[in-house]
Amino acid sequence: MKRERVQIELGDRSYPILIGQDLLTDADLIASSVEARSVLIVTNTTVGPLYAGRLKQSLKDRRVAELALPDGEQHKTLESIGRIIDALVDARMNRDAAVIALGGGVIGDMAGFAAACYQRGIDYIQVPTTLLSQVDSSVGGKTGVNHPKAKNMIGAFHQPRCVIADTSTLSTLSDREYRAGIAEVVKYGLIYDRPFFDWLESNADAFAAREPTAVIYAVRRSCEIKARIVAADEREHGIRALLNLGHTFGHAIETASGYGNWLHGEAVAAGMVMAADMSSRLGWLSAQDRDRATRLLTAFGLSTVPPRIGATEALGLMGMDKKVLDGRVRLVLLREIGNAEVVGDYPKAALDATLQHHFG
């Protein structure tokens, strides 16, 4: 099976993403990817039992400690960071040790943030085991945890030394989590790459069925697109905000429902439908493109209908979102499939109509 490699170009913080089947059992690949002689594997109690064993076997001559945190977004807290730091201190890890994040985005965010903070920064390596984390959190260097009142409020920019995206780990993912990852893949087509969106339409069945060739291509293309956007704007001052398509609406959904009741990708899918709806109300996006977006998400089994939390409630929740400048909610809207823009000065009426229509 073909393996892919996407190089993330960030000067002296550049790193590769390796994508393919059965990477974790490839001891040579692991040996050449992990420089540190001492590592702490941070995982959770779901993923650890499945994959920590084969990773450890491939790490053979390293000094390895392991920490399995409870599974779930509700544990993405400062307290968990304290537990990771405790494990690093207990294992007497030095500045030249590395943290390996084995799990989904939650584990990657926490392990990366702990690595950023431990002794003011040690290396970390991501081994994302969900589709969402393979296509999203493995690129960009964002790490962090949630605050009880707001997502991702606490964190750091810290680039991994290397990402090992073993697509065979996706076989143990639930259908629901796999679908949630697909939402972010569709996003890359919508914001940046119409031919990729076309490819997703044509290969929806194979991709949904997790056929390795389709998965590897989708992961590679997603990472390439995200990498191109992030490289142009590492600290998120400009076009990187395009990656937030559907996220501002989505955050309102996630927050109103309580973290974890809507998976992040599910909320983003519904949020992208809302962004498409608003874009079309503004006369930016054709009805045809809007409907193609909704149809593709539906074809992948994603819900395009947010909960009826009420427009006012939703607006309040969006107001605490990080993507606010001077009290004005900036949104990512679509000109057409493959072409998005960050907008701050849209007519308030279009936003209200979209909120009313979807949130009630």
Added chain:
Amino acid sequence: MKRERVQIELGDRSYPILIGQDLLTDADLIASSVEARSVLIVTNTTVGPLYAGRLKQSLKDRRVAELALPDGEQHKTLESIGRIIDALVDARMNRDAAVIALGGGVIGDMAGFAAACYQRGIDYIQVPTTLLSQVDSSVGGKTGVNHPKAKNMIGAFHQPRCVIADTSTLSTLSDREYRAGIAEVVKYGLIYDRPFFDWLESNADAFAAREPTAVIYAVRRSCEIKARIVAADEREHGIRALLNLGHTFGHAIETASGYGNWLHGEAVAAGMVMAADMSSRLGWLSAQDRDRATRLLTAFGLSTVPPRIGATEALGLMGMDKKVLDGRVRLVLLREIGNAEVVGDYPKAALDATLQHHFG
């Protein structure tokens, strides 16, 4: 009274240190130093009642929130970072808000780290109110908190936008804390600047008596020296380690006695005497220079005798120190007053003799 300004040159993260009497009540200076329209003042319950009022008055048209944490190094924890983040969220502070650290090094370290983490990094401004923090923690960008098992294990590099060192706030400092700050000032003379050491000898009485002209000069010169060293080595890979003169020995003292029983500066003073002793045993430092160092510290009322914790215990405590590479304790030693070196390959016997002599 003359005011001084030391510019810290770090490319796009450059910032000024303003030094002088009565800066906090100078509304024009505060207005021009604080860009943000919304600020959270982080202080402690000792300093807040003394100086938060005049700072707030000078901030007049800003939106100001305040958080007073309990006083003391034992509160320099991840939990306190959680409290600062809570306060930022509760006050609905955005990415363009700033944190103002009003207090000593503990407050500066915590407020700076919280600012580094909040929304992955917002501005912060330091208003150091102790001699130690004016000469030490206001330069270098190190922020962070302690782990129960090791000091400063958790943190980030985050440069302030500006440091306002109002030397009139030193009037409320206890003699003990003022003396502890002097230890770090002496350190700058020892590692980098023999003429400054001479000046300290000649002006010991005025400086000890907190005469403003002497204090302003000592703070300025200390900041200049630290700035020069930090600018050459921002991420602490090389000569910045010189700033750790006395710190590795000092950390053993602090840790063995429990945080807070020996003030940081007190431990550093005793640690510098040990470093001078070891340097002299190696034939590096003349007996005359060694004795001048001890005499000046004693003249300022600093103890040069560490607690009898035992050489073996001390060595273990130094082994957990961050300044370890490959299990070998690197030390800062003196060639002469004004000239220090970081050394990894010293004869172990000299270290043992020094530990035995001082720790018993």
